[in-house]
Amino acid sequence: MKKVGVIVNTKRPHAAEMLNEVQQLAQKYGFSLYAENQSMASALGAELLPVARFGNVVDVVLAMGGDGTVLYTSRALHGSDVPILGINLGSLGFLTSVGDSEIAEALEAIASESYKVSERMVSECRIYNGATLLGVESSLNDVVLGWGSSSRIVGLELRIDGEAVGRFMCDGMMVSTPTGSTGHALAAGGPILHPGIAGFGINVICPHTLGSRPLVVPDSSRIVIDVVSAAKELILSIDGQDEYAVERGARIEIEKSPHAARFLQLREHSYFSVLSQKLHWRGSAL
Numbered sequence: 001m002k003k004v005g006v007i008v009n010t011k012r013p014h015a016a017e018m019l020n021e022v023q024q025l026a027q028k029y030g031f032s033l034y035a036e037n038q039s040m041a042s043a044l045g046a047e048l049l050p051v052a053r054f055g056n057v058v059d060v061v062l063a064m065g066g067d068g069t070v071l072y073t074s075r076a077l078h079g080s081d082v083p084i085l086g087i088n089l090g091s092l093g094f095l096t097s098v099g100d101s102e103i104a105e106a107l108e109a110i111a112s113e114s115y116k117v118s119e120r121m122v123s124e125c126r127i128y129n130g131a132t133l134l135g136v137e138s139s140l141n142d143v144v145l146g147w148g149s150s151s152r153i154v155g156l157e158l159r160i161d162g163e164a165v166g167r168f169m170c171d172g173m174m175v176s177t178p179t180g181s182t183g184h185a186l187a188a189g190g191p192i193l194h195p196g197i198a199g200f201g202i203n204v205i206c207p208h209t210l211g212s213r214p215l216v217v218p219d220s221s222r223i224v225i226d227v228v229s230a231a232k233e234l235i236l237s238i239d240g241q242d243e244y245a246v247e248r249g250a251r252i253e254i255e256k257s258p259h260a261a262r263f264l265q266l267r268e269h270s271y272f273s274v275l276s277q278k279l280h281w282r283g284s285a286l
Helices: 015-029 038-044 051-057 067-076 100-112 271-278
Strands: 003-008 032-035 060-065 084-088 115-120 123-129 132-139 142-146 154-160 163-170 172-176 199-205 215-218 223-229 234-238 242-246 250-256 261-266
Touching: 003 015, 003 038, 003 051, 003 067, 015 032, 015 038, 015 060, 015 100, 032 038, 051 067, 060 067, 067 084, 084 100, 100 261, 123 242, 132 142, 132 234, 132 242, 142 250, 154 172, 154 199, 163 172, 163 199, 172 223, 234 250
Parallel strands: 003 032, 003 060, 060 084, 084 261
Antiparallel strands: 115 261, 123 132, 123 250, 142 172, 142 234, 154 163, 154 223, 172 199, 199 215, 223 250, 234 242
């Protein structure tokens, strides 16, 4: 891996200092750096390359920032086999496997090829307004339908593989991948799904019933959400980034994408260690 793309959230503390370290290490290991905008290219001494072309040119991408930076990078690389190395420039994240103090170790691992690559399931979401297709989006984390211009509840109908599951009066609904199960879905009471689980998590947001519980279905499922009643415009959020305005009569179809996201990690990276640190698991006192 000699061609390294760099995507950075420059609003993060010490971002400029970290970029300087990356530039020095790239020179040490003979890496060619690529950046998505001119200011970043100048700061790194890198070649300017539109982010849409990263998947065709670079060997690995450093996503420097937080989980939001990793989600943005994942969507930019969707459809390619280029792995992402998430470097956290703040507090520990679920998707960033390397801290800012470990940048030197991470780039040495790339140079010596002493790393591991894991694949994460990605969902594909199709948004319809009646019979009109509004867009097709990929999601590493979650698809969330809800909120809007008022606090009034909506009626959503859920179908899986053509079979009716139920009609819910609620504030919204979310469908998460195993990766996204530790995000918004967890805050809404959903289960944590290990990345090795081949499935989707489905959460109804604030349902007006005591009988609704989170649902886990196989990743082969075709999930359809119909907006059957709504006195307001709803917001559909994809990984917390892209948004669509949808109304009564809209339909959301979600399936597993044929393309997975690939993550480069140090050999000692532990999924459960990240969970215990991020969720402050301490166990029980004996």
